[in-house]
Structures are given as C-alpha cells and as structure tokens.
Amino acid sequence: GLTAALSKVFAGFAGRKLTEANIQEGLRQVRLALLEADVHYQVVKDFLGKVSVRAVGDEVVKSVTPAQQFVKVVHDELVALLGPVDHSLPVATQTPAVVMLVGLQGSGKTTTAAKLARLAQKKGRRPLLVAADVRRPAAIEQLQALGAKIEVPVHAEPRSQAPALCANGVAAAAKAGRDLVILDTGGRLHIDDELMEELSEIRRRVPPDRTYLVTDAMTGQDALASASEFHRRLGLSGAILTKMDGDARGGAALSIKSVTKVPVVYVGVSETVDGLEEFHPDRVATRILG
Amino acid sequence: SLFARPLDPSVLQDLEALLLGADFGPAVAARLLSAIEADRKAGLVPPADAGAALARLRAHVGEGLGRGDPAVRLAPAPPTVVLVCGVNGVGKTTSIAKLAWHLREERGLSVLLAACDTFRAAAVEQLEVWARRLRVEIVRQPTGADAGAVAYDAAEAALARKTDVLVVDTAGRLHTREPLMAELGKIRRVLSRKIPGSPHETLLVLDATVGQNGLAQARVFREAVEVTGIFLAKLDGTAKGGIVLAIQDALGIPVKFVGTGETPEDIAPFDRERYLDGLFG
Numbered sequence: 405g406l407t408a409a410l411s412k413v414f415a416g417f418a419g420r421k422l423t424e425a426n427i428q429e430g431l432r433q434v435r436l437a438l439l440e441a442d443v444h445y446q447v448v449k450d451f452l453g454k455v456s457v458r459a460v461g462d463e464v465v466k467s468v469t470p471a472q473q474f475v476k477v478v479h480d481e482l483v484a485l486l487g488p489v490d491h492s493l494p495v496a497t498q499t500p501a502v503v504m505l506v507g508l509q510g511s512g513k514t515t516t517a518a519k520l521a522r523l524a525q526k527k528g529r530r531p532l533l534v535a536a537d538v539r540r541p542a543a544i545e546q547l548q549a550l551g552a553k554i555e556v557p558v559h560a561e562p563r564s565q566a567p568a569l570c571a572n573g574v575a576a577a578a579k580a581g582r583d584l585v586i587l588d589t590g591g592r593l594h595i596d597d598e599l600m601e602e603l604s605e606i607r608r609r610v611p612p613d614r615t616y617l618v619t620d621a622m623t624g625q626d627a628l629a630s631a632s633e634f635h636r637r638l639g640l641s642g643a644i645l646t647k648m649d650g651d652a653r654g655g656a657a658l659s660i661k662s663v664t665k666v667p668v669v670y671v672g673v674s675e676t677v678d679g680l681e682e683f684h685p686d687r688v689a690t691r692i693l694g
Numbered sequence: 695s696l697f698a699r700p701l702d703p704s705v706l707q708d709l710e711a712l713l714l715g716a717d718f719g720p721a722v723a724a725r726l727l728s729a730i731e732a733d734r735k736a737g738l739v740p741p742a743d744a745g746a747a748l749a750r751l752r753a754h755v756g757e758g759l760g761r762g763d764p765a766v767r768l769a770p771a772p773p774t775v776v777l778v779c780g781v782n783g784v785g786k787t788t789s790i791a792k793l794a795w796h797l798r799e800e801r802g803l804s805v806l807l808a809a810c811d812t813f814r815a816a817a818v819e820q821l822e823v824w825a826r827r828l829r830v831e832i833v834r835q836p837t838g839a840d841a842g843a844v845a846y847d848a849a850e851a852a853l854a855r856k857t858d859v860l861v862v863d864t865a866g867r868l869h870t871r872e873p874l875m876a877e878l879g880k881i882r883r884v885l886s887r888k889i890p891g892s893p894h895e896t897l898l899v900l901d902a903t904v905g906q907n908g909l910a911q912a913r914v915f916r917e918a919v920e921v922t923g924i925f926l927a928k929l930d931g932t933a934k935g936g937i938v939l940a941i942q943d944a945l946g947i948p949v950k951f952v953g954t955g956e957t958p959e960d961i962a963p964f965d966r967e968r969y970l971d972g973l974f975g
C-alpha cells in the first residue's frame with residue numbers, strides 16, 4: 405500500500421526536515437494512491453497542495469521514520485477534510501421530521517431508506533416510509549416488502565405524482581403520530597432536467613430537514629459532477645456511501661465532501677436492513693490511502 | 695527540429711485530465727501518455743498541437759478497445775443461453791429487458807426469461823413487469839426459492855419450447871462475497887449440465903460510473919464464471935466507464951452492449967467509434 409511505497413521513497417532520507425524538494429516523490433506516490441482510490445483528479449491536486457503546506461518544514465520526529473511521519477500528515481489531512489460529522493437524526497417539531505433520499509440509479513436509496521427507518525426505530529422513533537419512486541417497475545413493492553419486514557408503515561400511491569404523494573405521506577404520518585418521514589425517491593441522472601426539477605418540486609411541497617445523496621462506494625470520477633449538481637439544485641445535508649462491504653476504496657467520499665462541503669454521514673455495509681453504520685473519517689481515510 | 699521539443703506541458707495535462715476524468719485510471723493514463731510521447735519523437739505529433747495529440751490518443755484508445763464481435767453469438771441449436779451477472783444495482787434486470795427487446799425486435803428471435811434473483815425484495819416482480827410489457831415468457835418462483843432450481847426449470851422450459859434465447863437474471867452480488875460467487879458458479883453449472891455448451895454468453899453488467907473497482911469486479915466474476923462480454927449500462931449519464939480499457943487489456947473481455955437509458959429500447963451493440971466520439975468528440 406501507500407506506507408510501503410513511501411518507505412521506499414524515503415529509504416535514503418538523510419535530512420532532518422521535510423522540504424519541498426524531498427517530498428516531491430512522496431507526493432507523487434500519494435497522488436497515485438488517491439487516483440487509484442477513485443478520488444477525483446482535481447480534488448487530488450487541491451489535496452496535495454494542502455499536504456505540501458502541512459508537511460514542509462516539519463522536523464522529522466526521532467521515534468518515527470520520515471515515511472511514517474509523511475503518512476501521518478497525509479492521513480490527518482484526509483481526516484480533517486472528511487469530517488466533522490453530525491450523525492443525529494432530525495427532531496420532529498409540530499410536524500414529523502423529513503429525510504429525503506436522492507441519487508443516481510441503483511445507488512442503494514430504497515434499501516438505505518429501510519435501513520434508516522430501522523435505525524430510527526431502534527432509537528425509539530416512529531418512522532414512516534414514503535414510496536416516492538413512481539417509475540421503476542416494482543419499486544413500490546420493493547419498499548413495501550422492506551417496510552413489512554421491519555414493521556414500518558409505507559405510504560404509497562401507485563397512480564400519483566411524486567410531489568403530491570410525498571405531501572400526502574407527511575400528512576398521513578402526522579395523523580398517525582409518526583415522527584419521522586423518509587422519502588425514497590427514484591434514481592435519476594443529475595443531467596436530466598425534468599427529473600431534477602421533480603426533486604425540487606418535492607422539496608417545495610415538503611421541505612426536508614435532511615437531504616442525503618446516496619452514492620455507491622464504487623463510483624469513480626463521476627461522483628464530483630453528480631454530487632455538485634444535486635447539491636446545486638437541492639442543497640444537500642450530507643451523503644450516504646453504500647456497498648462499503650465491498651473492496652471499493654471509496655475515494656468518492658473525498659470528492660463529494662470537497663465539492664459540496666457536506667460530509668458522508670452514514671455508510672451502507674450490507675444488503676440487510678441492519679447494514680447501516682455511522683461514517684467515521686479516520687476509518688475511511690485509512691481505506692482510501694490503501 | 696520542429697519535433698525535438700517535448701510536448702507542451704499544458705497539452706499533456708489536458709490529455710491526462712481527459713483520461714483520468716473518464717475513469718481510465720492512472721496506470722492506463724500514464725501508458726497512453728507515453729505512447730503519445732513516443733509518437734512525438736517519431737514526428738507524428740507537433741509539440742504544441744493539441745488536435746494532433748488528441749487524434750493520436752483516440753487512435754491508441756481505439757486500438758486498445760479492439761474490434762471484437764459485439765453481438766450475442768447463437769448456439770448451433772436452440773436454446774442459446776445468456777447468463778447475466780454483476781454487483782448490486784448496476785442495471786442487470788433492466789439490461790435483460792433491453793436484451794429481450796433487442797433479440798426479439800431487432801433479431802427476430804424468441805426469448806424466455808429466467809428470474810434467478812430469488813433473494814432481493816421484489817426482484818422477481820420487477821422482471822415480471824418487464825416480461826409482461828415486452829410480452830415475453832418468464833420462468834419464476836417466489837422470492838426465497840433456490841436460484842439453481844429456477845435455472846433448471848427455465849432451461850427445461852427453453853428446451854421443451856425450443857426457445858431461441860434463454861436470458862438468465864441473477865441477484866446482484868459483491869465479488870468479495872465468496873459464498874455468493876460460489877452460488878453464481880452453481881447456477882452456471884446447473885445450466886451447462888441441462889443444456890450442454892451453455893451458457894453461450896455470460897455478460898457482466900458494469901455501471902458506467904464505476905471507478906477502478908470495475909477491474910476487480912471483472913477479474914473475480916471471470917474467475918467464477920466465464921465472462922464473455924461486458925454490458926456497459928448507464929452510458930447516458932456523464933460517466934464514460936473508461937475502466938473497460940483496463941479490463942480489455944488485462945482480461946481480454948470486450949464490451950458487447952451499452953445501455954443508454956431506462957426503457958427496453960435503450961440498448962445498442964457496442965460501437966467503438968461512437969464510444970470514442972463520446973470521449974473525444
């Protein structure tokens with residue numbers, strides 16, 4: 405991994421301080437690691453600039469090797485960039501709190517909606533799920549099956565438009581004494597103007613307390629463009645990185661944080677309803693560095 | 695001489711940005727840029743001519759992708775069996791609807807679908823909707839049934855009905871889950887025992903937004919089942935799926951189809967020039 409590569413780079417290190425000159429090859433190794441980890445190339449460039457500023461002038465501490473010291477600077481900088489993270493669920497006031505899940509096709513929204521409902525339920529909340537994907541074949545059935553499994557009610561209206569049914573869902577939740585509504589929207593491309601407008605319309609009808617971008621951990625460079633556009637149109641509260649139980653490095657997390665300034669809040673770690681964990685910057689930093 | 699100067703750094707940077715941004719990956723990008731540098735030394739690219747460098751880059755990428763046969767190869771006698779696999783959410787089920795449409799409408803072949811995702815909530819229902827809309831037959835059992843048993847039933851039905859093509863949907867599975875990869879291998883064995891020589895095509899569906907992990911996916915799926923081609927889905931987005939070049943290089947697996955939308959007609963046999971236009975156009 406990166407530490408091994410950097411040990412080679414700094415093997416002949418004779419100096420006492422890290423200088424601009426002697427960290428150049430180290431920066432190249434970091435660049436390679438981050439690109440292989442799917443961090444967007446522009447984000448990598450900015451990140452290396454920050455690392456360079458942090459590392460240069462550092463005295464090499466006696467108890468560590470120059471490589472270890474350099475890795476620590478990189479790791480700490482990555483952690484600082486990925487966090488801080490607020491994992492709290494939004495509180496209800498007079499009306500139920502609303503969480504809206506959005507993202508590209510197949511990223512894991514429907515499964516994550518059920519996971520969030522389960523998480524909320526375990527914390528003593530009374531969630532309700534809204535099947536707001538009115539297009540995908542059997543999308544409603546999928547959410548209903550998941551809702552039934554965790555005994556969380558699902559609001560569905562097979563023949564309604566998404567904004568109206570979301571509004572009805574929140575009204576139904578309020579009436580039934582539910583205190584958290586989770587809107588599962590259909591997948592869409594950030595360049596599909598009509599579908600992006602549908603999300604804006606849902607937002608107008610039902611102002612969400614949280615809007616989470618659900619992103620597949622294996623997403624490459626496209627994470628920057630898509631996160632940027634979803635954020636521009638909707639204003640994101642955070643992101644949820646799914647399928648982290650695979651071996652994708654998850655560099656998309658850094659791209660998303662960098663371009664939207666909002667953090668990854670949760671990670672999906674299995675296909676089952678209990679597979680949602682809080683995002684911890686230090687763990688993902690280690691994984692991104694490889 | 696005019697070509698003695700090295701390539702303009704800004705030209706190199708722009709080429710690299712294009713390659714990295716398209717998910718070719720740093721190793722492939724470096725190799726392609728060295729090829730351009732060699733072209734410059736050979737006098738094929740003037741140092742500051744971005745257009746000439748881009749044309750050479752397109753040529754190198756095109757060479758790398760190869761000329762392969764993008765169609766579904768039919769078995770000597772029906773049924774031809776197409777096994778579809780891939781990680782979660784990439785577009786397998788939707789791509790199967792597209793394949794059904796393409797095989798029937800564009801090649802005049804009869805199609806039978808096998809709903810072998812017996813795990814995920816409403817997966818069988820999802821494929822059933824497509825079967826109904828496309829008016830193709832489907833072999834299915836309720837969610838929770840054994841996927842291998844459904845595969846067996848479907849193979850038996852395809853033989854009995856002398857269907858031209860049997861297309862088998864499977865559950866999304868992460869390539870890091872050994873028991874799930876073993877199950878996929880089992881589905882393949884069930885098919886090949888019932889219909890000798892099958893599956894005749896095994897398509898790995900990749901999401902065009904996939905980054906470097908796409909290579910690991912291709913490698914592991916190829917280990918478990920003989921992947922004969924890639925179905926590159928979601929190419930209607932902004933992602934280019936550039937990892938397919940590394941996959942062709944390392945594993946010799948060609949792209950056979952692309953998915954360009956969410957309806958059955960949003961399928962096209964892989965057209966190298968069109969793909970290159972999308973990158974360099």
Ligand SMILES: Nc1nc2c(ncn2[C@@H]2O[C@H](COP(=O)(O)OP(=O)(O)OP(=O)(O)O)[C@@H](O)[C@H]2O)c(=O)[nH]1
Nearest residue numbers: 509510511512513514515591647672673674782783
């Ligand atoms: N292994 C694993 N699989 C996941 C995870 N999250 C979701 N999945 C799987 O990913 C696939 C897609 O999940 P969905 O919830 O249907 O995705 P979606 O975003 O709702 O899809 P669309 O509504 O079509 O955009 C399914 O097979 C899920 O079981 C995860 O954290 N780990």
Ligand SMILES: Nc1nc2c(ncn2[C@@H]2O[C@H](COP(=O)(O)OP(=O)(O)OP(=O)(O)O)[C@@H](O)[C@H]2O)c(=O)[nH]1
Nearest residue numbers: 509510782783784785786787788866928953954955
């Ligand atoms: N824009 C676009 N969306 C696509 C394309 N192919 C599939 N999708 C969408 O991607 C999402 C996931 O598609 P599925 O066919 O359910 O994917 P899958 O691989 O079968 O998913 P699992 O069975 O859960 O692993 C759906 O919303 C599809 O409509 C494509 O080519 N373009």
Ligand SMILES: [Mg+2]
Nearest residue numbers: 513514537543
């Ligand atoms: Mg969904």
Ligand SMILES: [Mg+2]
Nearest residue numbers: 786787811817
């Ligand atoms: Mg499927």
